[in-house]
Amino acid sequence: QKEVEQNSGPLSVPEGAIASLNCTYSDRGSQSFFWYRQYSGKSPELIMSIYSNGDKEDGRFTAQLNKASQYVSLLIRDSQPSDSATYLCAGFSGAGSYQLTFGKGTKLSVIP
Amino acid sequence: DAGVTQSPTHLIKTRGQHVTLRCSPISGHKSVSWYQQVLGQGPQFIFQYYEKEERGRGNFPDRFSARQFPNYSSELNVNALLLGDSALYLCASSTSIRDRGIGGHRFGSGTRLTVV
Numbered sequence: 001q002k003e004v005e006q007n008s009g010p011l012s013v014p015e016g017a018i019a020s021l022n023c024t025y026s027d028r029g030s031q032s033f034f035w036y037r038q039y040s041g042k043s044p045e046l047i048m049s050i051y052s053n054g055d056k057e058d059g060r061f062t063a064q065l066n067k068a069s070q071y072v073s074l075l076i077r078d079s080q081p082s083d084s085a086t087y088l089c090a091g092f093s094g095a096g097s098y099q100l101t102f103g104k105g106t107k108l109s110v111i112p
Numbered sequence: 113d114a115g116v117t118q119s120p121t122h123l124i125k126t127r128g129q130h131v132t133l134r135c136s137p138i139s140g141h142k143s144v145s146w147y148q149q150v151l152g153q154g155p156q157f158i159f160q161y162y163e164k165e166e167r168g169r170g171n172f173p174d175r176f177s178a179r180q181f182p183n184y185s186s187e188l189n190v191n192a193l194l195l196g197d198s199a200l201y202l203c204a205s206s207t208s209i210r211d212r213g214i215g216g217h218r219f220g221s222g223t224r225l226t227v228v
Contacts, residue, residue, distance in 0.1 A: 004154075034216050043202055043219045044155065088154050099145065099168050100204075100217055102154030 002027040004091050006103035015112050019076040023089030023103055026070070030091035030101075033065060033072045038086045038105065048074060079110045114139065116205050116220035124226045125193050133188040133223045137205030143167075144186040145217060146178055147202040155202055161186055193227045200224050 003026040013019045023033075032051040036044035050056045050063040050072070062075040072091075076083055086105040093101070117136045125131050137144050143162045147155035157170035161180035175191045184205075190197055201224075204217035 032216075036219075043200070043222045046216045046218060049216045090154075099157040099160060099170065100147075100155070101157070102147075104152070104154050 002030070002091070002093065002101045004089055004101050004103040006087075006089050006106050008104055008106060010107040010109050012109045012111055013079050015079060015081060015110055017079050017110075019079045019083065019108055019110070021074040021076075021087050021089070021106050021108065023072040023074075024070055025072065025089075025091045025101075027091060027093055027101070028067075028070065029093045032092040033063070034090045034092065034100065035061075035063060035072075035074045036088040036090060036102075037083075038088055040085075044088055076108075079108075081110045081112050084108060084110045116203055116218055118201075118203050118220035118223050120223060121221065122224045122226075124228060127193055127195060127227055129193050131190050131193060131225060133190075133201050133203075133225075134185065135188070135203030135205075135220060136185045137203075138218060141205035141207055141218075142184055143206045144180055144184065145204045145206070146186070146188045147204065147219075148172075149200045149202060149222075150198075158188070190225075195227050198225060198227045 005024045035048040038044045048063040050065045056063045060077045064073045088105045089103045090100040145160040146158040149155040159178045160168035164180045178188045180186045200222045202222045203220045
């Protein structure tokens with residue numbers, strides 16, 4: 001059973017701080033990982049993808065992948081109230097089944 | 113540039129009825145996947161279609177079926193609706209079934225199904 005685990009939160013950070021979101025996965029065959037942001041009542045929006053060990057930066061977002069530890073993280077620098085949402089981590093395995101396996105999501109609240 | 117479009121946006125059905133949900137992928141995307149998201153959970157994979165063929169199926173009963181048309185649009189059908197089928201149904205498109213990172217899976221706005 002492929003699993004992606006996330007702390008459900010809520011995670012509260014003050015405006016301007018760094019928010020750190022974490023995710024672990026069980027399937028070593030997973031090739032790629034994605035972070036989605038989902039506002040209440042809306043559909044998931046892709047914000048980051050990563051498939052190589054190390055860091056990938058895009059604006060205020062940095063995704064980190066450690067395949068040896070089966071660990072993925074998302075850092076949000078200079079957090080803004082508009083970043084308040086649920087963040088979903090998803091793994092993608094190309095071996096036999098081309099599906100995304102999602103965690104339950106971490107709810108982030110950025111306090112002004 | 114149009115994203116993934118889904119219809120209808122909201123739907124209320126009675127137990128035992130049938131429902132059809134529709135999805136049009138992003139232009140140029142040949143793969144369509146369906147996910148079910150219940151409140152408080154992450155999306156759960158239902159089906160993936162690529163080039164009109166089923167390429168993956170999640171752990172859902174046979175009441176759930178889908179198909180993809182020559183223009184790459186897709187339908188999700190659910191028969192004999194149960195209260196537990198109430199959820200947000202999401203369609204995602206990608207360029208190929210091996211879309212490991214190029215663009216990722218882009219989701220439509222979803223169909224909110226309520227079964228009463």
